[in-house]
Amino acid sequence: MSDPTVRLDVVGRPLPRVDAAAKVTGVAVYADDISLPRMLHCRILRSPHPHARVLAVDPSAARRLPGVIAVLTGLDLPIRYGIMPVAQDERALEAEKVRYVGDPVAAVAAVDEETAAAALDAIRVDYDVLEPVMSIEEALREPRDEPIHDPAYTRRRHNVHRQLSNEFGDLEAGFARADHVREDVFFYQGNTHLPMEQHSAVATYLDGRVTLWSSTQVVHYVHRALARVLELPMSRIRVIGAAHGGGFGGKTDPFAHEIIVCKLAMLTGRPVKCTLTREEVFYAHRGRHPVLMWIRTGVTRDGRITAMHYRSALDGGAYGSYGPASVYYTGTLQPTTYDIPAYRFDSVRVFTNKAPCGPKRGHGTPQGRFGVELHLDKIAEDLGLDPVELRRRNFVRPFTRAVNWLRVTSCGLEECTRKVLDASGYRERERRPGRGMGFAISSYMSGAGTAIYWNEMPHSEVQLKVDRTGVTAYCGAMEIGQGSDSVLAFVVAEELGLRPSDVRLVTADTDLTPVDLGSYSSRVTFMAGNAALEAARRMRALLVRAVAEKMGVRGDESEIPVRDGRIGDFSFEEACVLGTTRFGALSTSGSYTPPRIGGPFKGSGVGPSPAYSYSACVVDVEADERTGLVTVKRVWIAHDVGRAINPLLVEGQVEGSVYMALGETLMEEQTYRKGRHKWPSMLEYKSPTFLDTPEITTFIVETVDPEGPYGAKEAGQGPLLPVPPAVVSAVHEALGVWVDEIPITPEKVLRALDARARGGVPRHGPRSFPDFDFGEVICVAPPDPDDLRVGPELEASFRGA
Amino acid sequence: MLNELDRAVQREVISLRVNGEDHQVLVPVHRTLLEVLREDLGLTGTKHGCELGECGTCTVLVDGRPQLSCLLLPVQVDDREITTVEGMGSSARLHPLQEAFASLGAAQCGYCTPGMLLAAMALLEDNPRPTRDEIREALAGNLCRCTGYTKILQAVELAAGKPGA
Numbered sequence: 001m002s003d004p005t006v007r008l009d010v011v012g013r014p015l016p017r018v019d020a021a022a023k024v025t026g027v028a029v030y031a032d033d034i035s036l037p038r039m040l041h042c043r044i045l046r047s048p049h050p051h052a053r054v055l056a057v058d059p060s061a062a063r064r065l066p067g068v069i070a071v072l073t074g075l076d077l078p079i080r081y082g083i084m085p086v087a088q089d090e091r092a093l094e095a096e097k098v099r100y101v102g103d104p105v106a107a108v109a110a111v112d113e114e115t116a117a118a119a120l121d122a123i124r125v126d127y128d129v130l131e132p133v134m135s136i137e138e139a140l141r142e143p144r145d146e147p148i149h150d151p152a153y154t155r156r157r158h159n160v161h162r163q164l165s166n167e168f169g170d171l172e173a174g175f176a177r178a179d180h181v182r183e184d185v186f187f188y189q190g191n192t193h194l195p196m197e198q199h200s201a202v203a204t205y206l207d208g209r210v211t212l213w214s215s216t217q218v219v220h221y222v223h224r225a226l227a228r229v230l231e232l233p234m235s236r237i238r239v240i241g242a243a244h245g246g247g248f249g250g251k252t253d254p255f256a257h258e259i260i261v262c263k264l265a266m267l268t269g270r271p272v273k274c275t276l277t278r279e280e281v282f283y284a285h286r287g288r289h290p291v292l293m294w295i296r297t298g299v300t301r302d303g304r305i306t307a308m309h310y311r312s313a314l315d316g317g318a319y320g321s322y323g324p325a326s327v328y329y330t331g332t333l334q335p336t337t338y339d340i341p342a343y344r345f346d347s348v349r350v351f352t353n354k355a356p357c358g359p360k361r362g363h364g365t366p367q368g369r370f371g372v373e374l375h376l377d378k379i380a381e382d383l384g385l386d387p388v389e390l391r392r393r394n395f396v397r398p399f400t401r402a403v404n405w406l407r408v409t410s411c412g413l414e415e416c417t418r419k420v421l422d423a424s425g426y427r428e429r430e431r432r433p434g435r436g437m438g439f440a441i442s443s444y445m446s447g448a449g450t451a452i453y454w455n456e457m458p459h460s461e462v463q464l465k466v467d468r469t470g471v472t473a474y475c476g477a478m479e480i481g482q483g484s485d486s487v488l489a490f491v492v493a494e495e496l497g498l499r500p501s502d503v504r505l506v507t508a509d510t511d512l513t514p515v516d517l518g519s520y521s522s523r524v525t526f527m528a529g530n531a532a533l534e535a536a537r538r539m540r541a542l543l544v545r546a547v548a549e550k551m552g553v554r555g556d557e558s559e560i561p562v563r564d565g566r567i568g569d570f571s572f573e574e575a576c577v578l579g580t581t582r583f584g585a586l587s588t589s590g591s592y593t594p595p596r597i598g599g600p601f602k603g604s605g606v607g608p609s610p611a612y613s614y615s616a617c618v619v620d621v622e623a624d625e626r627t628g629l630v631t632v633k634r635v636w637i638a639h640d641v642g643r644a645i646n647p648l649l650v651e652g653q654v655e656g657s658v659y660m661a662l663g664e665t666l667m668e669e670q671t672y673r674k675g676r677h678k679w680p681s682m683l684e685y686k687s688p689t690f691l692d693t694p695e696i697t698t699f700i701v702e703t704v705d706p707e708g709p710y711g712a713k714e715a716g717q718g719p720l721l722p723v724p725p726a727v728v729s730a731v732h733e734a735l736g737v738w739v740d741e742i743p744i745t746p747e748k749v750l751r752a753l754d755a756r757a758r759g760g761v762p763r764h765g766p767r768s769f770p771d772f773d774f775g776e777v778i779c780v781a782p783p784d785p786d787d788l789r790v791g792p793e794l795e796a797s798f799r800g801a
Numbered sequence: 802m803l804n805e806l807d808r809a810v811q812r813e814v815i816s817l818r819v820n821g822e823d824h825q826v827l828v829p830v831h832r833t834l835l836e837v838l839r840e841d842l843g844l845t846g847t848k849h850g851c852e853l854g855e856c857g858t859c860t861v862l863v864d865g866r867p868q869l870s871c872l873l874l875p876v877q878v879d880d881r882e883i884t885t886v887e888g889m890g891s892s893a894r895l896h897p898l899q900e901a902f903a904s905l906g907a908a909q910c911g912y913c914t915p916g917m918l919l920a921a922m923a924l925l926e927d928n929p930r931p932t933r934d935e936i937r938e939a940l941a942g943n944l945c946r947c948t949g950y951t952k953i954l955q956a957v958e959l960a961a962g963k964p965g966a
Contacts, residue, residue, distance in 0.1 A: 016903050016904050017903075019911070020903035020904075020906075020908060021892045021895070021903060022892075022911070023903075023908040023910075023914050024895065024899040024900075024902045024903050024908055024911070024918065025846070025886065025887070025889075025890065025891055025895070025899060026846020026847070026885070026887055026914075026915045027846065027892070028911055029845070030848070030912065032849075033839075033845035035840070035843075193946070194946055195910075195946055196848070196850045196856065196910070196912040196913045196944065196945065196946055196947075197848070197850065197912045198849070198850065243911070244910055245848070245910050245911070245912030246909075246910040246912055246946050246947060248946065277852070278850065278851040278852065278853065480910065481910025481912075481947050483909075648905065648952075649906060651906070651951075651952070652947070652948060655948060655949035655951040655952065656909065656946075656947050656948055656949045657949075658949055659948070659950065659951075660946070660949075681855060682850065682851045682853070682855040682856045682944065683853070683855040687944060687946070689941045689942075689944065690936075690938075690940045690941045690943070690953075690954075691937050691938065691941045693949055693950045693951075695951075696949060696951050
């Protein structure tokens with residue numbers, strides 16, 4: 001799919017995004033900007049209790065209020081849904097039980113927002129308040145009142161949602177071979193996406209058909225959830241992705257308000273809009289899971305890893321969301337950066353009475369990366385080895401298969417490492433108290449190798465239409481600010497010899513566009529990019545053939561160049577006319593299905609990706625011994641993106657990832673007091689401002705992946721991962737203490753310093769990992785590291801083994 | 802609350818001068834400038850992120866000074882000159898800041914962009930050649946979650962000193 005020798009005219013250039021003009025002029029239409037004739041406004045009544053049985057909901061007084069057109073309760077929307085087929089545990093309005101402060105209970109449609117809000121106060125709800133479960137430890141114990149979910153439904157004890165235990169290779173032999181074994185415990189606090197745009201959705205109902213505009217990242221998955229809950233065939237529902245004001249994973253689930261506005265539109269026959277308040281956005285959440293980790297690793301004297309045993313416990317909040325995948329993501333990508341000959345991975349996700357956790361940029365992997373990188377730093381210290389050198393000795397080789405069967409192809413770890421070490425002067429750095437540098441690496445998927453729901457269809461489909469007016473590309477991919485639309489236009493323009501602005505786009509509209517699974521797991525460039533490439537090459541072949549026939553030559557592209565708005569002797573417009581004359585209506589399609597590369601064991605569907613991006617970073621930190629304040633002075637980051645389809649957009653993704661990482665490392669945390677979110681406002685939930693964000697120096701590394709479009713891999717999530725451990729490592733260098741959890745607040749730094757002053761371990765962090773029986777371990781024989789077979793051939797070898 | 806609803810809401814005719822155009826609107830007195838701009842005048846280029854004065858997204862210029870439209874009542878800005886992103890430029894003629902934001906990728910999701918542009922415009926009006934730290938200081942009240950502020954900083958620097966900026 002990529003040939004490094006091909007001349008490229010559009011790909012690789014720092015062109016502006018295709019939606020730049022709409023965005024800088026304020027013309028782009030976001031969901032809350034939509035206003036339709038006779039539109040009603042919806043507000044949602046939410047639980048004030050973290051855990052309670054709903055005894056009765058009486059909406060009669062609200063229904064009588066002037067200006068109130070409809071009131072919904074849980075009885076109107078009884079069908080459960082959830083993003084994953086194995087976790088259909090939410091209702092748009094809960095009728096029996098509420099599980100976190102903010103759980104929706106009733107909804108009002110009224111002539112304006114104020115009337116709707118006032119009507120919420122007139123709805124009477126009787127609750128039987130239950131003892132909330134607010135931590136991992138509590139969730140693993142016998143509940144004082146009752147489990148959060150019905151055990152018949154979760155099929156697990158107490159509040160355990162999911163658990164797993166996998167062993168790859170011979171762990172015992174690995175540890176037996178080790179010269180040194182170390183154990184550590186780490187904690188990564190939960191935090192939220194905080195998109196600038198509050199979630200918003202508008203629905204209409206006409207002639208038995210529902211149309212929804214929403215600020216979602218996943219129009220197709222919302223489409224599926226609506227069909228289920230509204231009991232309508234998908235052909236009677238249209239979901240349109242409005243201009244999108246930021247997601248970062250926070251708009252990747254189907255949400256209650258999306259379902260509610262559809263139902264209200266169906267009941268009233270009028271358009272209905274619901275825009276969440278900022279406080280409600282904090283409750284919608286689906287953000288970073290708080291994760292407790294325990295890691296035990298054996299190494300040889302010269303720093304080679306012989307075995308690793310990694311355990312994680314995830315605080316999932318009140319519902320499943322992406323949890324069945326998140327529980328794997330905390331541990332499954334470790335072997336894509338380091339060659340770990342024997343790896344055991346145990347994990348448990350629990351329910352608590354907090355806003356549901358889900359995927360935030362990096363989905364489950366930043367937590368594990370944080371633990372493993374710091375753990376290796378400590379091992380290097382034990383062995384008296386340079387931490388960079390220790391990592392390098394264990395770097396995964398390109399084009400190998402990891403112990404847990406993940407297939408690694410292009411890998412720029414070495415080059416990324418060299419770039420940031422050289423640029424930052426890491427090796428020659430001056431050591432002085434209060435100042436330190438830290439180094440860390442990471443990898444991330446270029447799209448999940450399996451869909452959310454099991455099927456063998458393509459993950460992305462693109463259609464191209466050419467007529468006498470030019471070319472239009474149709475794709476279900478959703479632009480969320482990352483440049484999804486731009487990638488489509490750049491690829492089509494490259495293949496047809498056009499400028500991106502010549503390509504008309506129709507995206508993320510389920511009536512008009514073929515399916516793309518959406519903007520999550522960093523999949524769009526790789527998957528929609530490949531689908532667009534296939535569609536565009538097919539279209540180019542048709543146009544070249546028509547032109548060749550007109551020119552009276554053989555239709556070979558070496559004779560008929562497609563470039564600079566021309567195809568052979570003709571302008572592109574003339575070629576379109578020739579093509580339509582020769583073939584009639586011209587359309588082509590392209591699709592992308594990831595190769596089947598998963599291993600032969602349960603859970604192997606989480607982690608495989610057609611390619612992994614790689615990053616390395618160095619941070620320079622000042623840490624004040626008196627105040628505990630940590631200031632990041634500068635960040636150098638190198639990212640192996642395979643090939644930058646647009647370097648400007650890649651840099652933007654890397655810089656945004658680094659910034660978001662610094663927020664969660666230094667200040668952001670979604671925490672609770674007495675069952676309530678401590679700070680559901682943008683003022684109190686501290687995030688970095690312009691003044692808190694240091695200079696970020698980005699290096700793009702291009703390894704030209706054999707399967708990516710033009711060799712491209714992901715850029716939107718991976719660069720977040722190495723930053724948190726690098727900062728904590730730098731603070732250790734600056735002050736000589738370890739803070740084994742983030743955010744690394746002044747209070748925690750001072751506690752670590754205080755522990756040292758009192759002669760204790762110079763550290764602040766979790767002391768232990770909960771005692772939990774992970775059940776029977778699934779032992780998986782490791783693959784041959786050089787076996788890169790995929791698809792039926794690989795699967796046949798599982799059966800043979 | 803119910804009694805309040807029953808009471809007739811007090812409305813007033815407000816005169817607003819927005820982007821050089823005069824408007825008269827009859828609105829409830831408690832309606833914010835943000836709401837009037839977006840819902841009564843159809844100027845949806847002004848966005849909102851919190852409606853509590855915390856994020857800077859709804860920034861507009863009042864007599865050239867950046868103000869949070871979610872915290873202003875129209876009566877407070879009667880007869881003053883209000884500038885929204887729609888008044889900065891159009892795709893037919895972009896303001897140099899808009900041009901720079903577009904060409905450097907300073908807008909990703911684009912949601913904070915109108916407020917950010919207006920805050921930057923006010924800065925350059927006062928200080929045509931700001932230092933990096935002055936830009937950071939001036940825009941510190943405007944949150945952005947996409948860009949890490951890096952490309953925004955570069956775009957303001959690029960626009961600074963250009964004619965019309």
